[in-house]
Amino acid sequence: MKIFIDTADINEIREIKELGILDGVTTNPSLVKKTGRPWKEAVSEILKECAGLPVSVEVVATDTEGMVREARELAKLGDNAVIKIPCTEAGIRAVRTLSAEGIKTNVTLVFSPLQALLAAKVGATYVSPFIGRIDDIGYDGMMVIEEVVNLYEVYGVETEIIAASIRHVDHVRRCAELGVDIATIPYKVIKQMFRHPLTDVGLERFLRDAEEAGIKI
Ligand code: E4P
DSSP: OEEEEEOOOHHHHHHHHHTTOOOEEEOOHHHHHHHTSOHHHHHHHHHHHTTTSOEEEEOOOOSHHHHHHHHHHHHTTOTTEEEEEESSHHHHHHHHHHHHTTOOEEEEEEOSHHHHHHHHHTTOSEEEEBSHHHHHTTSOHHHHHHHHHHHHHHHTOOSEEEEBSOOSHHHHHHHHHHTOSEEEEOHHHHHHHTOOHHHHHHHHHHHHHHHHTTOOO
């Protein structure tokens, strides 16, 4: 499973990239707002820092024409720009046009397998079903991921699935078990993936024994 980081914070991106585990980045207007930086400056820096890795940047227009215009502008910011388009009728129409132009897209705000099917039909590069926001309203977000994975498998769909709105490590584990293509994970959750109390206890014991045995390398 590929690991994307779900943030617009350049320091978080740099740190995770340096670990050698980063396959891409997803941003959205709320994440850019959190940085307190002008959006173009923030987004351009991420695209440059992550040259060669896909970076999703979201449009803000809601009509097809506006989305296509914004997408073309955003695509000029870097070869690695992937344009995030909301899963609305206008959005699906925009993705059809952008696919024909060879502009990579990520259909976002997907909450059902049928929305994911529509995104695939117009040639979306990626589709982003949200997990946490479904859990938040009392349903099972992971169920939607499973349904999208199954549906795409049945039809041999090439659109890659990005599991989004991930809130904790168990979401990541279950995505990996389902064979999801990509999980876009917040910085804090990526850091938690490294941790296990038995690793800490085990390391402490090995180091104590090494000292007692006089092991020096
Ligand atoms: C990423 O593509 C999504 O915009 C993001 O994962 C949404 O996460 P949230 O539901 O925690 O805001």
